[in-house]
Amino acid sequence: MPTNRGVVYQKPGVVTIESIDFPKLAIGKRKCHHGVILKIVSTNICGSDQHMVRGRTTAPAGLVLGHEITGEVIEAGRDVEFVKVGDIVSVPFNIACGRCRNCKEGKTGICLNVNPARPGAAYGYVDMGGWVGGQAEYVMVPYADFNLLRFPDRDQALAKIKDLTLLSDIFPTGYHGAVSAGVGPGTIVYVAGAGPVGLACAASCHLLGAACVIVGDLIPERLKQARSFGCETVDLRASASLAQQIEQIVGVPEVDAAVDCVGFEARGHGKDAAVERPATVLNSIMEVTRAGGALGIPGLYVTGDPGGVDDNAKVGMLGIRIGLGWAKSHCFTTGQCPVMRYHRQLMQCILHDKIQIAKAVNVKVISFEDSPKGYQDFDKGAARKFVIDPHGMLAAG
């Protein structure tokens, strides 16, 4: 039996590399004939992982992390018809059965059959069905024919792997944020957050034809990264309000569309920049978005947060000024990105050089041994997207 290693959450601030079981084509005691085993080519660290690693969720010790997976199929179950051993594939972070009502409607982020506790599942994530994570050497993927996106050519895929690795989550997620905010040709859009999701969203806004993409954050290095590919930026530590800074850029204190790429660990603005204000981004995007505009909210909000700022925040109840949003007839879209809705088209944009997404989010490839350090550096706010290379395949390329 080959061996396997995984990146494991131990306690707030601590992840370690541990020996873990080699995956089997099984879900508990049940055989999983529709699954495949992947040798992992690349697996990325995400801001969503950080919520767990900072102790801001109810994630248990011992959880094998990792939901952003690209791999090579090394074994296929009896009922896998179309995916073949040797294929290089992108794995949507959402696990979906392809058979339930929501999957049939394309809502693969809230599949009804993959998590007994609630709709929606993911690899290596708290409350997401107990599926083993893919920051590992090998992982099992169920419902493989439905879930996997096969890259057309192995050599081409490995040559563009730093871009293609972003198809498992942040590129579709950022793009979904932009699409759900109604971004199209000529749009003026505000993207809150210049982490990897915010940067992927900003690059997606350009791809969709936005006239002006304004990115806000409190970390200068990340704002600089946003400017490197043509975004305007606002520094939310400044005393000028978000609306005032937007006015300085576009002449009016208003945008057509806005996307929250921050989530519940949001910092306050101006004099509150050092403290957590979980509803700040939601309230500020309602404030600056024009009446009739739409808000994309890929930033994560949780149902349980042991570190919440007050008793309400601990159960995900935030002080949102819904009256303002209502008065402006805003509509908003929350939830997991249904990755499969977008990943094929975005793969083609990468393969045909329509976008330099790895460059936009500043991908840095790290060895498996360096994953704990990658977590630390990312937590400090490095303007990087860390991509783990478990078998040295990226380093070799």
Ligand SMILES: NC(=O)c1ccc[n+]([C@@H]2O[C@H](COP(=O)([O-])OP(=O)(O)OC[C@H]3O[C@@H](n4cnc5c(N)ncnc54)[C@H](O)[C@@H]3O)[C@@H](O)[C@H]2O)c1
């Ligand atoms: N919906 C989905 O499917 C999905 C998928 C992936 C990630 N996410 C979520 O998207 C969010 C961003 O992910 P990431 O990897 O970029 O994380 P990240 O933590 O690297 O980035 C968040 C950024 O927001 C900034 N920020 C904090 N307060 C702010 C404020 N008030 N205004 C503007 N910026 C502020 C931080 O400085 C940081 O740079 C996370 O909540 C993550 O869980 C959701």
Ligand SMILES: [Zn+2]
């Ligand atoms: Zn992710």
Ligand SMILES: [Zn+2]
């Ligand atoms: Zn389903």
